[in-house]
Amino acid sequence: MFDIQEIRSQFSILNQEVNGKPLVYLDNAATSQKPDSVLQVWTKYYTELNANVHRGIHTLSQLATEEMELSRRKIQKFINAKHDFEVIFTKGTTEGINLISYILTSELKKDDEIIISHLEHHSNIVPWQLLCERTGAKLKVIPMDENGVLQLDFLDQFLSEKTKVVSVNQVSNALGVVNPVDEIIARTRANSDAYIVIDGAQSAPHFQIDVQALDCDFFVFSGHKMYAPMGTGILYGKQNILEKLPPFHGGGEMIATCSFDGTTYAGLPFKYEAGTPNVGGNIALGAAVDFIEKVGHQNIQNHENALLDYAQRKLLEIEGLKVYGEKATRTGVVSFNLDGIGISSDVGMILDKMGVAVRTGHHCTQPIMSFLNIAGTVRASFAVYNTFSEIDLLVEGVKKAKKMLA
Incomplete structure (x- = not known):
């Protein structure tokens, strides 16, 4: 009830x-408040479990690792990803989109095209403009009407063999308009081999997400808009794509071997999780998923x-x-x-x-x-x-x- x-x-x-x-x-579209259950989990990490994850042999490190990986599995289920290693911890939606735009640099060349919509947040505009500057690609924008409804006939006109990326939000943060991402993905799949990115910052708090049913290549969202701490977020990417593309940040955790002669990279998800993660926040993000699932x-x-x-x-x-x-x-x-x-x-x-x-x-x-x-x-x-x-x-x-x- x-x-x-x-x-x-x-x-x-x-x-x-x-x-x-x-x-x-x-x-709440800017940030949601946090239930006591989430804050208690966050506090428990820093008062009882505080340790770095994955590489420590001591008890606290192992316990912290178990809790953070449990959170990853909760999020896998929350968005219905096929594998838990397709779930990458980030600082939020903005970092997720920047990560994607950066690792796609080698996939684009001069005069390739990126399609976004008029309804996008700046975080789903500027990273693609930067990618265009790096590669010589061109940005195309699906227009909207006076009600904020996207004019998808323009998507059909834009799609071609030059289209390399289509990136749209599922819900507009400014107007609350729900975009027909199922239709956008279907039209894109029928007419191009473009990578499809869905900005779920405003949909993950409100809808049940199923990335396999959507058949998007990437899905990004922020924890702080769905009852979790700030500085948390998720990038979902299909296994074959993440394995093919290069890393984003270099450093600890994301290597398999490192020498002055060269470095090999860790497998997923760690390839994209360089450095010490926001362990307490990531664990609390799992608690926020628990809250949503319970309600x-x-x-x-x-x-x-x-x-x-x-x-x-x-x-x-x-x-x-x-x-x-x-x-x-x-x-x-x-x-x-x-x-x-x-x-x-x-x-x-x-x-x-x-x-x-x-x-x-x-x-x-x-x-x-x-x-x-x-x-x-x-x-x-x-x-x-x-x-x-x-x-x-x-x-x-x-x-x-x-x-x-x-």
Whole structure:
């Protein structure tokens, strides 16, 4: 049974006040709060198990290694990867995409093409621009319409033997639009041999992910947006591809043999995990997976979709309020502005005085904002612990901001 009060009781941070008001945390697309169970696992590592992993023969090292590798297997199951060694620990989505773009350098040449979409976060734009600079490849962008819906006819026009990479997000962080990645992958497979990269930063917290069913080559996401500590993330890659491509970082852990005459590389996953990992964070990421699994993917999705529907309906009752992507399929996010109020941060500051935390600005998606001809939006984003009464407080705050700023 889904019990929102029982879920909220697991997040101690939600019990505090901000500016003399109960905290209403609606900035989950930026980072989610962490349940006590995750924080306890993180603390336990540093108070009982603190040791480096994999190479130590002593007890603490072996225990830490067992816990981190158990977390890797939990994540393998969470995304339905075929093998646990296809799961690479990273610092987050940004590092994952940069890793992929770097190791693909030798795969591209001048005038090859990379396809992304207009809905991407800067972290799924800039690494590909850098790859184009290194190789002479060209970047092509699938356009969107005024609702944030991708115009996939352009994907069909772009795909050719020159296409080497197609990289898109599953959910837009700025608008919450859910992209039809199944269709994008199918069209790409039918018309090219391109590597397919899916940015799952905003989908992994909300959806059940199945990388084998998707048939993507790479899938990346961040732990801190799905109830785990900051500085954690996952790169999934197909075994044959990761084995073929070169390493990203060089150093300890990623070698098989090392001499001044040359170095051979370790097998997966260690080939891509140079240096000391974020052991405590990686173990806690497994605990975050446990939390999600216990609540249930469908329960999370149903609750968050109900919150989104309610928030949009109540906000649109405010005269002069515009919701971006209103008619698109969305999850987890309502992004809006008030007519006549040009600076979204002014609304955000008034909401903060009422204890309501939202994100304002361009959300690291300046191309989206340019297309919409705005500087930014007010973005409320939801997690499993949010309530309908919190949305009522959001709406009350927006009405107050409108009155004060008009």
